[in-house]
Structures are given as structure tokens and as C-alpha cells.
Amino acid sequence: MKRFTRDQMAARVARDIPEGAYVNLGIGLPTMVANHLPKEREIFLHSENGLLGMGPAPAAGSEDPDLINAGKQPVTLLTGGAYFHHADSFAMMRGGHLDFCVLGAFQVSASGDLANWHTGAINAIPAVGGAMDLAIGAKRVLVMMDHQTKGGESKIVAHCTYPLTGVKCVNRIYTDLAVIDVTPEGLAVVETVDGLAFDELARITGVPLRRASATAG
Amino acid sequence: MIDKTVASPSAAVADIADGATVMIGGFGTAGMPSELIDALIRNGARDLTIVNNNAGNADVGLAALLKAKRVRKIICSFPRQTDSYVFDALYHAGEIELELVPQGNLAERIRAAGAGIGAFFTPTAYGTPLAEGKETRLINGRGYVLEYPIAADFALIKAEKGDRWGNLVYRKTARNFGPIMASAAKCAIAQVRKVVALGELDPEVIVTPGIFVQRIVEIDVADQLSPPQAAA
Numbered sequence: 001m002k003r004f005t006r007d008q009m010a011a012r013v014a015r016d017i018p019e020g021a022y023v024n025l026g027i028g029l030p031t032m033v034a035n036h037l038p039k040e041r042e043i044f045l046h047s048e049n050g051l052l053g054m055g056p057a058p059a060a061g062s063e064d065p066d067l068i069n070a071g072k073q074p075v076t077l078l079t080g081g082a083y084f085h086h087a088d089s090f091a092m093m094r095g096g097h098l099d100f101c102v103l104g105a106f107q108v109s110a111s112g113d114l115a116n117w118h119t120g121a122i123n124a125i126p127a128v129g130g131a132m133d134l135a136i137g138a139k140r141v142l143v144m145m146d147h148q149t150k151g152g153e154s155k156i157v158a159h160c161t162y163p164l165t166g167v168k169c170v171n172r173i174y175t176d177l178a179v180i181d182v183t184p185e186g187l188a189v190v191e192t193v194d195g196l197a198f199d200e201l202a203r204i205t206g207v208p209l210r211r212a213s214a215t216a217g
Numbered sequence: 218m219i220d221k222t223v224a225s226p227s228a229a230v231a232d233i234a235d236g237a238t239v240m241i242g243g244f245g246t247a248g249m250p251s252e253l254i255d256a257l258i259r260n261g262a263r264d265l266t267i268v269n270n271n272a273g274n275a276d277v278g279l280a281a282l283l284k285a286k287r288v289r290k291i292i293c294s295f296p297r298q299t300d301s302y303v304f305d306a307l308y309h310a311g312e313i314e315l316e317l318v319p320q321g322n323l324a325e326r327i328r329a330a331g332a333g334i335g336a337f338f339t340p341t342a343y344g345t346p347l348a349e350g351k352e353t354r355l356i357n358g359r360g361y362v363l364e365y366p367i368a369a370d371f372a373l374i375k376a377e378k379g380d381r382w383g384n385l386v387y388r389k390t391a392r393n394f395g396p397i398m399a400s401a402a403k404c405a406i407a408q409v410r411k412v413v414a415l416g417e418l419d420p421e422v423i424v425t426p427g428i429f430v431q432r433i434v435e436i437d438v439a440d441q442l443s444p445p446q447a448a449a
Contacts, residue, residue: 066247068245083390086270086393086397087325087328094321113344118346125305126317127295130320132322133322133341137341164345164346167345167360
């Protein structure tokens with residue numbers, strides 16, 4: 001089966017982010033979205049450790065240990081960017097100021113519940129970071145993930161079996177097979193990878209799907 | 218004359234006693250007050266409760282404090298990192314208590330303590346395992362969780378410059394938890410790269426006003442360009 005590549009997924013997310021948006025990109029796959037935001041579009045990247053206007057990684061040798069992102073990687077600050085403390089940073093999420101966040105996920109439920117912080121394994125050390133704050137804080141929560149687990153099970157599920165990060169918080173899911181909206185009427189397929197029929201996607205996903213109306217998206 | 222500067226890190230932390238709750242600034246190693254932590258290890262206080270975003274990196278700073286078995290409990294949002302093996306081992310051995318707090322709730326609980334707020338309702342973690350057993354409320358149709366402030370006996374933080382009244386400015390993302398921890402502790406101790414003369418800090422850009430800071434220590438260390446490496 002044909003699948004969207006990582007770069008294609010990231011480019012597809014980037015298409016949905018308009019000029020002027022304040023955006024937090026989660027650790028992992030979502031960070032790739034930054035590479036696909038058009039240069040001519042002014043978009044403000046937020047990092048929860050206290051910066052707005054985050055720029056790309058610095059050139060080798062110019063790393064500054066005091067200038068890092070949430071993944072603790074060295075970054076740069078764009079001209080016009082700003083630093084602030086942690087309580088202000090999370091007020092930007094919780095207070096509804098952040099337009100988008102893009103997160104990875106283990107599972108998303110048909111009603112938009114998100115599980116992305118813990119597999120529930122007994123011996124795993126739990127670590128949540130800013131995931132729960134982002135999940136409920138951004139105006140629109142976008143999830144990027146593989147459609148299926150390595151074992152072939154759908155990661156879009158009727159009810160999450162992993163511990164929840166947030167309840168009914170996801171707005172749109174971008175997978176390697178499809179773009180799907182979470183709506184009050186259920187999951188609506190916006191587009192699928194070339195050659196994948198709606199019925200086949202529905203079979204793979206295993207929870208009720210419908211086609212999004214032409215005006216959606 | 219008021220002079221909050223202290224001659225050495227050891228003198229600054231000398232009265233941190235067994236059982237104290239100590240906030241430690243920093244996000245990973247950015248803003249981590251390593252020299253104050255080293256002084257706290259030399260000080261010998263045990264049975265500490267530590268508040269930090271993480272649970273230490275490699276064998277230095279907070280990880281070294283954990284390794285010396287001085288910490289009874291840690292309150293943090295993200296203990297598990299690629300080089301958090303000191304914490305990992307203590308946790309698996311059942312030798313340290315962990316209170317896991319979503320990062321924004323951690324920040325707001327610290328801020329609330331410094332601002333004199335008795336408790337607050339937050340939407341973060343509603344409906345998740347981290348809200349289990351906590352009071353909840355529907356406000357305008359949305360679910361919220363009641364969270365209480367986190368106050369401390371001491372805060373150890375790192376800033377870029379300070380003056381003898383305790384006014385502080387920070388450097389880039391090393392600011393992170395510094396300002397809110399300073400306000401939430403009975404005694405906030407700041408290590409700064411440079412103590413400057415009163416009046417040299419522009420009053421318009423002071424981030425932490427001196428009322429929140431009790432002690433200042435100058436530690437002029439060259440910035441390391443890479444995170445501390447694990448001991449071989």
C-alpha cells in the first residue's frame with residue numbers, strides 16, 4: 001500500500017498553518033513541520049521552555065546551552081523573538097492564545113481523546129512534560145502519527161486503551177494514510193493517500209468514518 | 218546598607234537543613250544552578266524534597282544530589298531522559314518518591330505559591346490518570362481540576378546578572394523556572410555570572426525584583442558549549 005512519507009505528512013500539516021499563527025510543535029515527528037513552513041509566511045513558533053519566534057538549529061559551533069527548545073536541542077531566536085518564564089509560557093497555552101499545537105500520539109479516539117504520554121507499562125517511568133497542557137491549551141490540536149502500529153492495529157480507536165493525555169481535545173489527525181477531522185458527528189475523512197479507497201481506509205481504521213463534506217478542511 | 222551578596226555557594230546554602238523543600242531552577246541543564254547544587258551536596262542535608270522540571274542529567278548537578286541519596290521525594294514533570302540513569306535506578310529500587318505534575322501545572326502551582334493563591338482550577342489533566350483522586354468542577358461546561366500551590370523553604374536558581382538588592386536579569390531560555398521559584402520560596406538564593414553595581418540594571422528590564430531574592434552569589438563560570446558529559 002502506498003503511504004505518505006514523513007516529509008509529505010509534515011508538508012501537509014504546514015499547509016494548514018496560516019500566516020500570523022502562533023504554533024507549538026511537539027517533540028519528534030511534529031518538529032519536521034518547521035522545515036515545510038513557507039519562508040514568506042510569518043509564523044511564530046512557541047517552545048514551552050520560554051521562547052516565541054524560535055528559529056532553526058544553529059550552525060555547528062554556534063550552539064548556546066542557554067538557548068534550547070523543549071526537546072533540549074540547541075535552537076536560534078528569530079529577530080523579533082522573545083523570552084519569558086515558565087508560568088507565562090503555559091499561560092500562552094492554557095489561556096487560549098496559542099493557535100495550533102502539533103503532537104505525536106499513541107492513540108486518538110473517535111471522539112478526539114488523545115493518548116500520547118504513557119504506554120501504561122508497569123515498569124515504565126512516567127514522564128508527562130507539557131503534553132497535557134498542550135492538549136487542552138491550543139485552539140486547534142493537530143496530531144501526526146502512523147495510521148497503524150507496527151503490528152498493524154489502528155491507532156485511531158473507539159476508546160483509548162493507553163492512559164489519556166486529554167479528553168476530546170484533538171481536532172485533526174494526519175497519518176501516513178489519510179487526513180481525518182474529529183467532528184461532533186464523528187470522524188470525517190478529508191483526504192486519503194493516492195490509490196487508497198475510502199472503504200479500504202474504513203476497514204483498516206476499524207471505527208466508523210464518513211467522507212468530509214466538500215466545504216470542510 | 219542592604220547587601221544580599223554572599224561570599225560563597227557554601228555560605229549561601231549553609232542553613233538548608235534535613236527535610237527541607239528545595240526548588241531548583243533549570244530546564245535540563247539550561248538555568249541549572251550547578252554550583253549551588255554542588256554546595257548543597259557538600260552541606261550534607263538529607264531527606265530533601267526537590268522541585269525541578271526534570272530529575273537530573275548524567276552524574277552532575279541534580280543527578281549528583283540524587284546519587285548522594287539526599288532526596289526523599291522529587292516533584293517534576295519529566296524525569297525520564299536519555300541520561301537520567303541516576304534517577305531511573307533510584308526509582309526502580311523504590312528509593313525515591315515521585316510526584317509527577319504536568320509542566321504547566323507545575324509552573325502555575327509554583328507561581329500560585331509566590332502569589333498567595335490558595336488553590337486554583339485548571340483544565341490541564343482533566344479526565345486523565347494525573348487527576349485521579351483530585352477535586353474537579355465543571356465551569357462553563359468545561360472540566361477543571363483543583364490544584365494546590367507548591368511552596369518551598371529554599372529556591373536555588375541561576376541568573377545572568379544581579380545587584381546587591383537582589384534584582385535579577387536572566388539569559389535566554391535559562392530564565393525558565395527562575396522567576397517563579399524565587400517568589401515561591403521563603404529564601405531564594407540566586408547564583409549569577411556577575412554582580413553589578415546598584416543602578417546598573419535597567420529598571421525597565423529587571424525580570425525578578427529584589428523583594429523575591431534573599432541571597433546572591435557571583436559564580437563567574439565560562440559557559441559550557443555542550444551539556445556536561447557522563448563520567449566514564
